[in-house]
Amino acid sequence: MSDHGHAHPGDVELDLPSATGRALTWVAVALAVLTVVGMAVLWPDGSGQDAFIDSGFTREYVDAEVVAANERPCENIPDGYATETPVCGTYTIRLLEGPDAGLELSQEVFDVATGSRFAVGDVLVMAYDPAVGDLQLEPGVTLPQGAEYSIKDRNRKAPLVVLAVLFAVVVVALGRLRGLAALGGLVATIVLLLAFTLPAIIDGRNALAVAIVSASAIAFLAIYLAHGVTTMTTVAVLGTLAALLLTALLGWLFTNAAQLTGFANEEATYLAIGSAKISISGLVLAGVVIGALGAIDDMTVTQVASVAELHRANPDYGFRELYAAANRIGQDHVASTVNTLVLAYAGASMPLLVLLAVTDQPLAGVANSELIATEIVRTLVGSIGLVAAVPLTTLLACLVVRRGSVVAAAH
Known part of the structure; x- marks a missing residue:
């Protein structure tokens, strides 16, 4: 040019x-x-955001750390499943922030071989839905403490911040x-x-x-x-x-x-x-x-x-x-x-x-x-x-x- x-x-x-x-x-x-x-x-005017909140589509997110990991062959594999020997994981996760900071809870992940495999020390992002805690499996029986939380993704904030700073410097x-x-x-x-x-x-x-x-x-x-x-x-x-x-x-x-x-x-x-x-x-x-x-x-x-x-x-x-x-x-x-x-x-x-x-x-x-x-x-x-x-x-x-x-x- x-x-x-x-x-x-x-x-x-x-x-x-x-x-x-x-x-x-x-x-x-x-x-x-x-x-x-x-x-x-x-x-x-915010009315659209209110509609999403009323529909239950919004979530709060908190950081958590994996403190224990147990991986094993999955049981009850559906017929025709793509992975012949899928691995399932049970992860013990400690919440690092939010109203339940310090709480440890267990999360089951099916087929971690094709998804995310987590190790002890990994920091995750957990989705928090307070409405789940009010659900009842049957009259008088509520979900266990921590059921409001589910794994959303890995926490990638640190490398993204470093990359943004590097970009600005360049x-x-x-x-x-x-x-x-x-x-x-x-x-x-x-x-x-x-x-x-x-x-x-x-x-x-x-x-x-x-x-x-x-x-x-x-x-x-x-x-x-x-x-x-x-x-x-x-x-x-x-x-x-x-x-x-x-x-x-x-x-x-x-x-x-x-x-x-x-x-x-x-x-x-x-x-x-x-x-x-x-x-x-x-x-x-x-x-x-x-x-x-x-x-x-x-x-x-x-x-x-x-x-x-x-x-x-x-x-x-x-x-x-x-x-x-x-x-x-x-x-x-x-x-x-x-x-x-x-x-x-x-x-x-x-x-x-x-x-x-x-x-x-x-x-x-x-x-x-x-x-x-x-x-x-x-x-x-x-x-x-x-x-x-x-x-x-x-x-x-x-x-x-x-x-x-x-x-x-x-x-």
Whole structure:
């Protein structure tokens, strides 16, 4: 890819005629206000979470430690079971926190050979459901103490924290202040998703509207935090929003045309059982829009920077020459990024792809299954939005820079 692709729109400033600068600013401000208004209208009230609590789908989680392990051949094996000699485990577990901290309880695990094998000293996450303790097997007979707890998973917090810290150190070491700003954008994105996007969808708000508003807010936050508030970063934001709207429109058209219901996995079924408010098909659309955002804003930032650098290096370029040169840079970027999107989705679905491969289904049959069709729509719609971001952003950037003069920004 051309060296221009590594520039940043915050590295240059644009001296524009006052009328052009005001128009660009007003468009950005208007879109920002619409985003804030959209968030206010769609802001969650917590009713969806309450519905999940009433349905018994929420659990509390506590840490526990394995203090004894006893593994043995399983008894009463079902006919035709996949494992000829499954191993069962009885584990004594001490709760490390919660209302029953210090309590030791026994947990039975069937076929630990194909599941998780725990050793003494392992720290686990236990699901706590207080309602289970009130159940009665028969009148006057209650479940034993500790029946409210069940093994959820291993505790992986420590390595995840170490990895997150390592990631932050690498980003700041290489990017310095810009890397620190990018981390700020990442944190803002996570906070917005957790505080607004997910709760709003759980509350039954229109998932596509929530996704568009969320993506718009993330675009403003991430781009301005990482690259500064300049005319050229504003152009990048506008190009990102234009490409996102196109992506949302195509996603809506093709999820409906392909009749994607969203019920392609167990998680969707659980959500539907837990709350009737959530639109499962809407989740597919929301995933398309938000999933495409990261690649699109990378593309628009690169294109805006490329146009600015080309114009600064070649101020005599006419509009067509500038647009053609910047578009060539975008074509290189598209070629690599589209492949990245496909590989990212394939990597996330690798166990499923392997399972489908061993079933020896024809390719057309595999693609027709809703689970794979959903990923195909997600990948292709996102890729079209990504490709469209190049001419859209390049056109806007060329129109803007041709009206002013580009100079190096003061840092």
